[in-house]
Amino acid sequence: MPTFRYRAQDAQGQTVIGTLEAESSRDAADRLSADNAVPLEIVKARGGEGADGAALRNRLLSRKVPLEALILFSRQMATLLRAGVPLLRALAGQVESVPNPRLGEVLQGVRETVEAGRTLADGLEQYPDVFPELFVHMVRVGEASGELAEAFERLAGYLEHEKDTRDRAKQALRYPAMVVVAIAVAMVILNVVVIPKFVGLFADLDTELPLPTRLLIGFSDFTRSQGWLVALLAIAGLLAFRRYIATEGGRRRWDRWKLRLPVVGDILYKLAMARFTRTFATTAASGVPVVEGLTVAGRAVGNRYVEEHVASMRAGVERGDSLHRAARREELFPLTVLQMIEVGEEAGAVDEMMDRVADYHEREADLRIDTLSSLIEPVLIAVIGAMVLVLALGVFLPMWDMARAV
Numbered sequence: 001m002p003t004f005r006y007r008a009q010d011a012q013g014q015t016v017i018g019t020l021e022a023e024s025s026r027d028a029a030d031r032l033s034a035d036n037a038v039p040l041e042i043v044k045a046r047g048g049e050g051a052d053g054a055a056l057r058n059r060l061l062s063r064k065v066p067l068e069a070l071i072l073f074s075r076q077m078a079t080l081l082r083a084g085v086p087l088l089r090a091l092a093g094q095v096e097s098v099p100n101p102r103l104g105e106v107l108q109g110v111r112e113t114v115e116a117g118r119t120l121a122d123g124l125e126q127y128p129d130v131f132p133e134l135f136v137h138m139v140r141v142g143e144a145s146g147e148l149a150e151a152f153e154r155l156a157g158y159l160e161h162e163k164d165t166r167d168r169a170k171q172a173l174r175y176p177a178m179v180v181v182a183i184a185v186a187m188v189i190l191n192v193v194v195i196p197k198f199v200g201l202f203a204d205l206d207t208e209l210p211l212p213t214r215l216l217i218g219f220s221d222f223t224r225s226q227g228w229l230v231a232l233l234a235i236a237g238l239l240a241f242r243r244y245i246a247t248e249g250g251r252r253r254w255d256r257w258k259l260r261l262p263v264v265g266d267i268l269y270k271l272a273m274a275r276f277t278r279t280f281a282t283t284a285a286s287g288v289p290v291v292e293g294l295t296v297a298g299r300a301v302g303n304r305y306v307e308e309h310v311a312s313m314r315a316g317v318e319r320g321d322s323l324h325r326a327a328r329r330e331e332l333f334p335l336t337v338l339q340m341i342e343v344g345e346e347a348g349a350v351d352e353m354m355d356r357v358a359d360y361h362e363r364e365a366d367l368r369i370d371t372l373s374s375l376i377e378p379v380l381i382a383v384i385g386a387m388v389l390v391l392a393l394g395v396f397l398p399m400w401d402m403a404r405a406v
Contacts, residue, residue: 004028008037025112029126042126043105065130067163069100073107074156081149088114106130119143134158134279134296138286151286158282161358162275162300168365169271175376176264183383188223190391195220198395209398216394248304256305263375267368268303273337274361276301276310281354291318306332323350336360 004025007017016037022028029039073094080090091111098104106127113123121140124131135155142151195216209217223230244250259269279300283293291314298310309332316326324342327333333341337357344353 004042006032006039006042008032008039010037024116025109025126027116039126043109065100065103065106067159067166069098069103070131070135071156071159071163073098073103074152074159078149078152078156081152087120087148103130120148132300134283134300137283137288137292137296141287145287154282154286158278161278161362165271165275165278165362168362168369169268171369175372179376179380179383182380183387186384186387190387191220191223192227194391195394196224210394212390212394213398216391252304252308255303259303259305263368263372267365267372270361270365270368272301272303272306273333274358274365276306277337277354277361278358281351281358284351284354290323 002023003019003021005017005019006028010016020028020031022031025042028042032039032042076094076097077090080093081087085093088111091107091114095104095107095111098107109126110120110123113126114120119140120143121136124139125136138151138155139148142148199217199220245254259265259272261268276297279297280293283296284290288296294310294314294317298307298314301307301310309330313323313326313330316329317323321329322345324338324345327341328338340353340357341350344350347353
């Protein structure tokens with residue numbers, strides 16, 4: 001009898017990990033349910049891996065499936081299904097051919113679920129850490145409508161756009177981070193290496209040192225003597241901040257504040273709008289009901305503040321409001337989005353209009369990122385120039401006093 005590795009949630013809400021012997025993954029899920037545990041992941045063990053608890057924990061919790069692997073899987077599934085390859089045979093081929101070992105193990109579990117008589121969406125739903133909610137919804141709709149290949153094709157396109165959006169967001173935050181790191185490194189080098197070399201020289205002067213020199217020496221002494229305390233406080237502050245944003249209220253305030261940052265906030269806002277409209281367009285084109293589509297799109301944004309507005313918008317649609325009226329009430333979406341939603345509703349082409357809105361916001365974000373890149377260089381030069389000026393004044397003013405005294 002095969003051995004299965006599992007990750008489940010017990011009756012107390014705790015995550016438990018272990019192994020069990022069962023005829024199939026469905027049988028393993030049934031046995032876990034009988035023990036009042038909710039299965040989160042079930043993977044067939046290979047060889048003796050299932051007996052090693054430490055290895056099991058590392059394999060189940062540490063390895064992530066990159067977005068590129070899901071894109072490749074979706075493209076290949078669309079191609080195989082369009083060619084008339086049966087679903088089980090297509091999954092079997094993917095298990096052997098996917099370059100990501102973690103995804104291969106997950107697909108093996110999905111294949112066994114389908115072999116047990118359940119749907120492909122049911123199999124994917126067992127692995128929420130690999131397949132996002134949108135993925136499962138679109139596959140379920142594709143299976144119900146007989147257009148599974150088209151669903152995988154749309155998913156591949158959506159995931160490619162999602163990857164581009166993530167790359168843009170990283171690029172938008174990368175430049176400010178580089179400036180901060182560059183300035184911090186320069187400050188440390190000046191205070192720990194450069195300035196102490198002049199302290200002995202200045203100590204021989206009988207006259208009072210100029211103010212810039214006294215400030216430099218005082219700051220250098222503080223950095224060398226209390227630097228460990230500053231580093232400790234910085235680490236403690238970072239840990240406290242991460243703990244704060246892990247709370248519901250903290251995460252919402254942080255996500256809201258990010259959208260209001262100068263320059264960067266506008267970029268993040270446009271990327272959030274692009275992600276929301278692209279996701280909603282994909283669900284609408286796949287036949288997912290509007291209410292479910294809004295739920296999926298709101299969660300896909302990755303911003304709790306925007307997600308709450310989308311949830312309020314969804315509640316308005318459930319009460320009978322049109323999509324346009326519910327969106328206008330939230331005062332979150334720009335006028336262009338509202339106008340195109342209204343036109344899309346009137347023409348019965350909301351998915352097409354939302355795709356256009358997403359394209360527009362992605363282009364706007366690219367322009368803002370290019371602008372940010374062009375602004376970073378002069379800002380960095382100005383800051384470093386100011387630091388060099390202060391250093392030069394602090395070092396050379398005492399030397400000029402010495403020269404005049406001689």
